[in-house]
Amino acid sequence: xxxxxxxxxxxxxxxxxxxxxxxxxxxxxxxxxxxxxxxxxxxxxxxxxxxxxxxxxxxxxxxxxxxxxxxxxxxxxxxxxxxxxxxxxxxxxxxxxxxxxxxxxxxxxxxxxxxxxxxxxxxxxxxxxxxxxxxxxxxxxxxxxxxxxxxxxxxxxxxxxxxxxxxxxxxxxxxxxxxxxxxxxxxxxxxxxxxxxxxxxxxxxxxxxxxxxxxxxxxxxxxxxxxxxxxxxxxxxxxxxxxxxxxxxx
Numbered sequence: 001x002x003x004x005x006x007x008x009x010x011x012x013x014x015x016x017x018x019x020x021x022x023x024x025x026x027x028x029x030x031x032x033x034x035x036x037x038x039x040x041x042x043x044x045x046x047x048x049x050x051x052x053x054x055x056x057x058x059x060x061x062x063x064x065x066x067x068x069x070x071x072x073x074x075x076x077x078x079x080x081x082x083x084x085x086x087x088x089x090x091x092x093x094x095x096x097x098x099x100x101x102x103x104x105x106x107x108x109x110x111x112x113x114x115x116x117x118x119x120x121x122x123x124x125x126x127x128x129x130x131x132x133x134x135x136x137x138x139x140x141x142x143x144x145x146x147x148x149x150x151x152x153x154x155x156x157x158x159x160x161x162x163x164x165x166x167x168x169x170x171x172x173x174x175x176x177x178x179x180x181x182x183x184x185x186x187x188x189x190x191x192x193x194x195x196x197x198x199x200x201x202x203x204x205x206x207x208x209x210x211x212x213x214x215x216x217x218x219x220x221x222x223x224x225x226x227x228x229x230x231x232x233x234x235x236x237x238x239x240x241x242x243x244x245x246x247x248x249x250x
Contacts, residue, residue: 026054035073048113052086
C-alpha cells in the first residue's frame, strides 16, 4: 500500500472501532453431540479466537464446532462429539499458551482458528510462525489430525472500508504464507484457506459485518469437515495481495 494512504487507513481504523457493534460470544453449552443418539464415534474440538467462541450466532451449536460436527456426522453416518474453546480478542500467542491446553486430547480432529487479532495487532510472519509451531507441537502430539484455517479475507468484511481492508489483507496473506510453510512440516496437520468461503457478504456475515453468520459458519465447517474423509486440506493457496483495490476482535 502506498504510504500516502496510511493516514486514511489510520482514520478508518478509528472509525471502525467506534461504529462496529460488539457482539457477544455464543451462549449455551460449548460441548455437544451431533448425529443422533448413541455413543459418539468421532470427537472434534475447535480452539481459537472469537470465531471459535461463536461470535455472530446465538448458540455454540450453530457456531463452527457444532457445524463441523453436523457435517461430519452426516458424511460419516455416526454420532460426533464436539467442543469449542474460544476467546474474543485472543491472539495466537494466547491460544498457544492458554487455550489450546483446555482442549481434551485424543481428538479425531482439532481445528485451530486464529489470525484476525494477530493482523490487527500487527504481528509479523516470524513471530506468528514461532507461535504456530509451538501450538502445533502440542496439538499434533495429542490429537490424530489437526487443521489450521487461513485468515478470513478482510476484503470481504462488510464493516471495513476499502483502504483499511486492503492494508489488513496484505498482512493476512503474509501470515497465510507462513502458516503453509509451518504446517507442511507436520504429517498430520493440514492448512485450509478461508479466502473463498466468506464471499457472499449478504448471507455469510453477522449483523456486525465482521463475524460469520450461521450460514457463514456452516459453509466454513463444510470445507473443514472434508479433511476427515479425504485426508487432505482443500486446495486454496493464498492469492497475492491486491495493492490497488480491496473490502477486532475475532
